[in-house]
Amino acid sequence: MSNLISVEKRVGKFLGGRWKASRGEEDHSWIVDYEGVDLYFRIREIEWFTDDWDSIVVVEISSIILFDVPCSDELFEHLARTNGDSLFGAIFATSSSWSEREGFCDLILNHRLMGNHLDPDELNLAIVAIGVVVDEFRKEYHESFGGIPVIDVDIFGDEDQDES
8 A cells, every 4th residue: 555655756756757846835745837727736645444445645636716706605506516517626615815805715626536556647637637627617717706816816915906
């Protein structure tokens, strides 16, 4: 059985071989930029009792879709009705992390891979697929529900404002 450190080393080698990847701030984490979409990788071990394993290593890939989306029954109903349709990942809403305003939430796509037998092809395919769907979800959800696209946020200052 693979352990956390061996999976982390293998993922780091896979990422470094093809992608512009950097270490994340958390232990066992990486960040990959896929054509302007930041993908956050977190490698963690979870209990998983089967005849073969006592635990497994999971490679979790997530990406922020939008900041500060107005929370509404329509948004939550849409998430509940459509999340099962996504081939890669699921979208969830969490408290606003950008403005921290009450009544607003961030939308995040999250996808998990089994790390114990992960190979480069599976990881590379996941990166491309998630990068593409996050970009599509960003357009769809922004048009339907508002919020601030991640690409419009200057993490060192205020959100970019078009003065035109």
